[in-house]
Amino acid sequence: MSGEAAREPQPPREPAPMPHRPTALRLVEAMLFAAGEPLDEATLMARLPEGADVRALLAELAADYAPRGVNLVRVAGKWMLRTAPDLGFLLARDKPEPRRLSRAALETLAIIAYHQPATRAEIEEIRGVSTNKGTLDVLLAAGWVRLRGRRRSPGRPVTYGTTETFLVHFGLDTIRDLPGLDELRGTGLIDARVSAGLTVPLPNDDAALQDDEDPLESDFDLSLAPEPDSEPEREEGGDEPGG
Structure with missing residues (x-):
């Protein structure tokens, strides 16, 4: 083969075909991606085809997402997609500064x-x-x-x-x-x-x-109602030694 022939542009390689993902797995992934809050297994199961094993699907997705920038995690007994812990500090600069607790x-x-x-x-x-x-x-x-x-x-x-x-x-x-x-x-x-x-x-x-x-009483104000045993309110930071 001549040098000129060796330098001829090669046709682009076809991308490797993506492995087939079952519809049920794609549905779970889509619901978790679109949800604005964690989803429990019952909510996910209600949208899946009959006979789907939601726990097996979640386990497969969790393993699939484990090395990625987004992980599938279980919180409060529910499931959600969350930024990988090792990348959180990189994105913190784009989030509003949270109010610091005293x-x-x-x-x-x-x-x-x-x-x-x-x-x-x-x-x-x-x-x-x-x-x-x-x-x-x-x-x-x-x-x-x-x-x-x-x-x-x-x-x-x-x-x-x-x-x-x-x-x-x-x-x-x-x-x-x-x-x-x-x-x-x-x-x-x-x-x-x-x-x-x-x-x-x-x-x-x-x-x-x-x-x-x-x-609690049905008419009790669940927002910021005072307690009957509370003392007069003081300024935040005015916590005093107890007697």
Whole structure:
């Protein structure tokens, strides 16, 4: 073969054919892509052909997306497409700056997550300082905390718990995915020298009211209504040492 012949442009190669994807798999993928919120298996199953194994389809999609820039993840018992964790920092610059929670709000959120259902008085007892109602209002407005019911005790204080939005935001499948004592020690959030008697409760966000809870009144304002046992509201950041 001459040099000129060797330099002649070669015809473009045909792209390799894409492997056939079953219709049911494509349907699941399309629903998850179009959804604005996580979808549960029942919702997905309702749109699939009869006899489709939704769990097997989700497992196949999750494996398919694992090495990609978008992953299929399970949060709050539901499924959603989410940016791969190792790429999140690259996209953070394009997102609006989120409102930063105060230390008081972070502590309050952590106490509610681990000790729910919890009243304001119980939160203050654990923190060791009085808690502004404004601190709870911030968490309610963010959608991470909800009003559950009323404790069967004098004053019938409101009980607080976490929400599905809390699980989705922090990428948790269930509330029990929160770190335990050993994990908290490993991250340095708890001093390794603390008392051996220290324990971290097993979180439980069961929606059913407990034996010592009553339902909220039907006309109760679920937005930012005051509690009957609340003190006069102080400015955020005015949390004071408890007496």
